[in-house]
Amino acid sequence: MKKLSDIKQLKLYLWLGAVFLCLHLISYTVQGESDLPFRSINETWLVLYLTAANCWLLEYNVPKLSWRKPFRSILRLLAAVFIYSMGLFIWRQLGVTLHIFHPLGAPIEISERLSILTGHSASSIFFFALVRHIFNHIKLKQDAQQLRIASQQAELNYLKSQTNPHFLFNTLNNIYSLARDKSDLAPESILRLSKILRYMLYETSGPYIAIEQDLKIIDDYIALEKLRYDETLRVSFNHDLENMKQSLPPLLLIPLVENAFKHGVSETRDRPFVDIHLAIKDRQLLFIVKNSTGDPAGENKTKANIGLSNLRRQLELLYTDYSLEVQQEAFVFTATLKINLATHV
Known part of the structure; x- marks a missing residue:
């Protein structure tokens, strides 16, 4: 070195x-x-x-x-x-x-020659020192920028390493519930989980992925969750995308969907529901997840959990223009995510 x-x-x-x-x-x-x-x-x-x-x-x-x-x-x-x-x-x-x-x-005299050469030397010192200082200053800023990027990437990888096991842990709990009840749906749930695992292992290593790939995983996750509930659960998932190949960081949206089932539907006793809407137009993403809860409005504060906390931090590292708002109403919880996809850092 x-x-x-x-x-x-x-x-x-x-x-x-x-x-x-x-x-x-x-x-x-x-x-x-x-x-x-x-x-x-x-x-x-x-x-x-x-x-x-x-x-x-x-x-x-x-x-x-x-x-x-x-x-x-x-x-x-x-x-x-x-x-x-x-x-x-x-x-x-x-x-x-x-x-x-x-x-x-x-x-000319030696003394005069020395004077001329010394002046020549002095101009060279000034030139070399000035340009060297500017060069080193720029290089130092570039090195600091590279270090900051590497540090942020390491933190982003750490957040992903937390989110993925957390997501799988909740999914395995669902399968465990089906297996414990000796449900005929257990084999189907395992098959869907294998598809999600394959996606996580082979498709999410890069910084971007086509939005249509993430949509398939969200569909599989919703189907996996629905196996635990009877027909009283109502799930609506609609999207309006002008380009299905639009790139997006993998698994960025899944925490909000997971949160709707784990901290919302699972605690709802009467008419549980999850409504999901995704729209991307002119590189402006709008993702709204609304779900039923077991709490009246204002009775409990919104609980912080690893999924939402990690998502907020990932957004800070990935984008400069975004917003994530959560709202608790009467037995209804709404999460609204807006991202200007053009502001990816």
């Missing part, structure tokens, strides 16, 4: 060196210099040195400066001053000796 980071930093400095060189060549072109080919070679030779010097200064030297070690810090600063002044002058002379660097114009 450290080597990978070092390679990325090296690429950054090579890129900065190339940009710094281009800026100088552009300035010579604007000034109308006639000896541009030779100046290009000279600047390339100097920029090679300055790129290495800035990499050393910003990545190795500056991070090790400390008020707790003043002597070492002073030595490092003196070394930096030497590298950016006399060091660059020596590098230039080496290029002249190797016939790489071509002196242009009239000869």
